[in-house]
Amino acid sequence: MFHVKQRGLFFVVLIVLLLTACGRSVGPERSERGNQVVVVMAPTSEPAAGFDPAFGWGAGEHVHEPLIQSTLTVTNPDLTIGYDLAERMEVSADGLTWTVTIRDGVKFTDGTPLTARDVAFTYNMVRDSSSVNDFTMLDRAEATASDTVVFHMNTPFSIWPYTMAIVGIVPEHAYDAGTYGSEPIGSGRYRLVQWDRGQQVILEANPDYYGEKPLMERVTILFMEEDAAFLAVRTGAADVVYTSAVYAGQAVEGYGLVSYASVDNRGVNLPVRGNPLTCDAAVRRAVNIGIDRQAMLDRVLNGYGTPAYSVCDGMPWYSGVNEVACDPEGAKALLDGAGWRAGADGVRVKDGVRAELTIHYAAGDSVRQGLAAELANQLSGLGIQADIKGVGWDTAYDDALTNPLVWGWGAHTPMELYNIYHTAPGSDSALYSPYRDPDVDRLMDAALRCSDLEESYALWQQAQEKIAEDVPWVWLVNVDHLYWVRDGLRVAEQKLHPHGHGWSIVNNVDRWTWQ
Amino acid sequence: MKSRNSRLVLLILTCALLAAITVAGVLLEEKALETDLSRCNEAPSAAFLFGTDWLGRDMFCRTLCGLSLSIRTGALTAAVSASVAFVLGTAAAILGRGVDAVLSWLTDLVMGIPHILLIVLISLACGRGFWGVILGVSLSHWPSLARLVRGEVLQLRQAPYFRVAEKLGVSRLEAVRRHILPHILPQVWTGLLLQFPHAILHEASVTFLGFGLSPEQPAIGVILSESMRSLTTGRWWLALFPGLALAVVVLLFSALGGVVSVSGLGRGEGSPAPVS
Numbered sequence: 001m002f003h004v005k006q007r008g009l010f011f012v013v014l015i016v017l018l019l020t021a022c023g024r025s026v027g028p029e030r031s032e033r034g035n036q037v038v039v040v041m042a043p044t045s046e047p048a049a050g051f052d053p054a055f056g057w058g059a060g061e062h063v064h065e066p067l068i069q070s071t072l073t074v075t076n077p078d079l080t081i082g083y084d085l086a087e088r089m090e091v092s093a094d095g096l097t098w099t100v101t102i103r104d105g106v107k108f109t110d111g112t113p114l115t116a117r118d119v120a121f122t123y124n125m126v127r128d129s130s131s132v133n134d135f136t137m138l139d140r141a142e143a144t145a146s147d148t149v150v151f152h153m154n155t156p157f158s159i160w161p162y163t164m165a166i167v168g169i170v171p172e173h174a175y176d177a178g179t180y181g182s183e184p185i186g187s188g189r190y191r192l193v194q195w196d197r198g199q200q201v202i203l204e205a206n207p208d209y210y211g212e213k214p215l216m217e218r219v220t221i222l223f224m225e226e227d228a229a230f231l232a233v234r235t236g237a238a239d240v241v242y243t244s245a246v247y248a249g250q251a252v253e254g255y256g257l258v259s260y261a262s263v264d265n266r267g268v269n270l271p272v273r274g275n276p277l278t279c280d281a282a283v284r285r286a287v288n289i290g291i292d293r294q295a296m297l298d299r300v301l302n303g304y305g306t307p308a309y310s311v312c313d314g315m316p317w318y319s320g321v322n323e324v325a326c327d328p329e330g331a332k333a334l335l336d337g338a339g340w341r342a343g344a345d346g347v348r349v350k351d352g353v354r355a356e357l358t359i360h361y362a363a364g365d366s367v368r369q370g371l372a373a374e375l376a377n378q379l380s381g382l383g384i385q386a387d388i389k390g391v392g393w394d395t396a397y398d399d400a401l402t403n404p405l406v407w408g409w410g411a412h413t414p415m416e417l418y419n420i421y422h423t424a425p426g427s428d429s430a431l432y433s434p435y436r437d438p439d440v441d442r443l444m445d446a447a448l449r450c451s452d453l454e455e456s457y458a459l460w461q462q463a464q465e466k467i468a469e470d471v472p473w474v475w476l477v478n479v480d481h482l483y484w485v486r487d488g489l490r491v492a493e494q495k496l497h498p499h500g501h502g503w504s505i506v507n508n509v510d511r512w513t514w515q
Numbered sequence: 516m517k518s519r520n521s522r523l524v525l526l527i528l529t530c531a532l533l534a535a536i537t538v539a540g541v542l543l544e545e546k547a548l549e550t551d552l553s554r555c556n557e558a559p560s561a562a563f564l565f566g567t568d569w570l571g572r573d574m575f576c577r578t579l580c581g582l583s584l585s586i587r588t589g590a591l592t593a594a595v596s597a598s599v600a601f602v603l604g605t606a607a608a609i610l611g612r613g614v615d616a617v618l619s620w621l622t623d624l625v626m627g628i629p630h631i632l633l634i635v636l637i638s639l640a641c642g643r644g645f646w647g648v649i650l651g652v653s654l655s656h657w658p659s660l661a662r663l664v665r666g667e668v669l670q671l672r673q674a675p676y677f678r679v680a681e682k683l684g685v686s687r688l689e690a691v692r693r694h695i696l697p698h699i700l701p702q703v704w705t706g707l708l709l710q711f712p713h714a715i716l717h718e719a720s721v722t723f724l725g726f727g728l729s730p731e732q733p734a735i736g737v738i739l740s741e742s743m744r745s746l747t748t749g750r751w752w753l754a755l756f757p758g759l760a761l762a763v764v765v766l767l768f769s770a771l772g773g774v775v776s777v778s779g780l781g782r783g784e785g786s787p788a789p790v791s
Contacts, residue, residue, distance in 0.1 A: 226744065227744060227747040230747050231747060246569065246744065246745075246748065247748060250748060299552035299553065299555070300552060364730065366569065366741075366744070369730060369731065370552070370569070370570055373550040373552070373570050373731075374552055376550075377550060390729035390730040390731055391729065395642075
């Protein structure tokens with residue numbers, strides 16, 4: 001039997017693997033590191049379309065600083081707005097015109113100077129071809145002088161500076177959508193010297209960089225699966241290596257486990273209609289206060305994380321209104337009061353409807369599966385019978401319109417609140433889970449129309465207060481991003497990491513040093 | 516050469532063991548799905564014979580359940596593919612050259628595509644999950660047996676009694692029932708049994724690759740693919756016991772098929788065993 005032989009081979013491989021796993025690690029050899037660093041990321045972090053901001057580099061679902069290109073603004077460590085290329089910006093009273101003055105003396109790595117024309121070109125280009133961001137609010141960008149660019153908006157968009165922080169500026173004279181991704185020319189701190197698809201990316205400091213000279217001269221990024229990445233730590237093959245709570249209990253000589261706080265949250269949507277259980281607001285409120293987020297953290301993430309109460313914990317636009325205490329008794333009282341009475345088997349029933357749920361999660365994501373399982377266990381303590389089901393992303397979005405799904409969000413822009421809670425254009429409900437509240441829509445629209453960023457934060461917060469009354473989503477945990485860091489490497493202070501355990505870590509790799 | 520009796524004992528024992536696994540798995544299904552994160556990653560002990568995994572699930576229950584699921588899917592898919600093989604093989608042999616050409620071409624076509632690829636394709640097309648796997652495995656495993664059946668039937672058609680029956684005006688269906696079925700059935704039985712291990716391994720493989728059952732299901736493929744993540748952290752029990760158990764079940768079926776094919780339970784000595 002051919003296949004039985006194959007299986008035998010499988011076991012031989014298995015045993016070899018086991019033996020290597022049991023072997024002692026090779027001590028990290030301290031060769032001359034100079035100003036180089038090797039960072040390991042997950043294969044999913046490799047930008048599929050290359051280093052083109054129009055197709056996801058730095059922007060889109062996983063935001064980070066594009067390194068190879070400059071941006072007009074940057075987000076500060078406290079997630080307020082700072083300047084990179086921009087020196088000044090002004091917005092008109094009606095919010096429809098943004099005027100940005102850019103700094104002098106900036107050159108692309110091919111030697112040509114970066115002017116406002118390149119900026120305008122970049123924005124008009126991403127408006128037309130960005131596959132990852134929505135630029136419908138932008139009418140056109142126009143270079144009115146060599147150092148001044150004017151953005152004409154279709155609608156007021158107060159959080160435009162956050163968009164400006166993720167769009168890397170490309171050179172008008174050397175941009176070709178077909179090749180730019182693999183041969184990017186930018187004006188950022190680093191330039192791409194080598195990209196072996198599926199394996200590694202090598203960046204070298206840009207000698208003409210206009211800002212502070214990068215301290216780390218060569219950055220090598222390797223793409224590895226989680227288990228291979230851990231082996232790279234044991235063999236001392238890399239300096240900074242991503243890992244997860246599964247490996248956190250291990251100790252590796254020469255490395256320390258470092259955890260960075262994040263807004264990389266996980267939560268479930270509770271459809272406010274279409275599901276006979278979660279359409280009851282009392283049930284949604286009960287779930288929100290009845291679950292023990294800390295227990296979830298300790299059990300699923302080995303404690304590496306923080307309880308999450310919103311999609312934007314810790315951001316300047318965050319309102320702490322939903323920071324509820326864990327109160328299972330209060331939750332049970334809420335359910336009792338709403339008419340959900342415990343039946344003979346402990347599962348609550350109301351008007352013949354059993355309190356049953358199926359919590360969906362993305363198959364293959366162990367953290368989400370663990371959270372779904374733990375949530376299901378905790379809900380059964382409240383008298384809600386919950387099952388879990390792994391699904392693919394091809395069907396998950398449709399399933400989520402009637403069933404809770406474990407999601408991951410967290411971005412450095414308030415736009416995420418809008419995307420999740422605001423009624424989608426041309427529809428009578430929000431995009432990812434049925435929900436609609438005209439007051440919330442009104443507050444968010446007002447926040448976008450605001451001419452002052454600070455003022456808009458207050459409006460975003462008011463919107464969250466309205467949302468907290470309805471609980472269309474229940475937020476569970478913010479997942480800390482874990483890394484093995486070689487002793488002696490000083491990783492500069494990190495901003496609160498957004499969703500995506502990838503490029504955020506190297507946002508400030510130019511400030512890292514060896515001791 | 517073992518006596519017929521000892522073969523019979525072996526047969527009964529094997530069947531009993533497999534049946535016990537199947538039933539135990541069905542009974543333990545609820546327990547296998549139970550997660551308890553307060554007892555995760557425990558090494559094998561008296562309480563948990565095969566240890567627990569990262570969600571605190573009892574791996575012994577999960578493994579039994581997975582084997583049971585595998586045996587049940589194996590039974591269903593082997594039955595379906597044996598039936599398909601019988602019908603198509605017989606049809607190709609007695610319905611004339613046109614039908615024969617079409618069916619032989621179809622057999623070659625399905626045989627020409629690697630099994631695992633075909634299963635993945637069919638499973639994806641059918642929306643994955645339980646039915647995806649069942650259809651995928653069923654629809655990919657019939658060709659070798661169909662070819663064998665066709666050969667046998669072509670041979671039988673030349674037998675004098677079959678030709679006499681034809682000349683006497685017995686309808687084709689009736690002739691198949693009375694003169695072909697009794698001869699072919701032992702072949703089909705043996706083929707069906709030998710199809711089992713294939714079906715089980717293929718079910719486990721597609722699920723291992725992530726194209727089959729959903730990850731909270733207690734299937735052997737799911738268990739093994741999850742265990743791969745734990746190897747580097749030294750949780751050997753997650754892969755070893757379920758892997759061994761799968762190997763044992765497959766070997767049991769293989770032995771069962773062997774016993775049937777060489778004993779008088781099949782047609783008799785020397786009847787060819789269909790393998791691919």
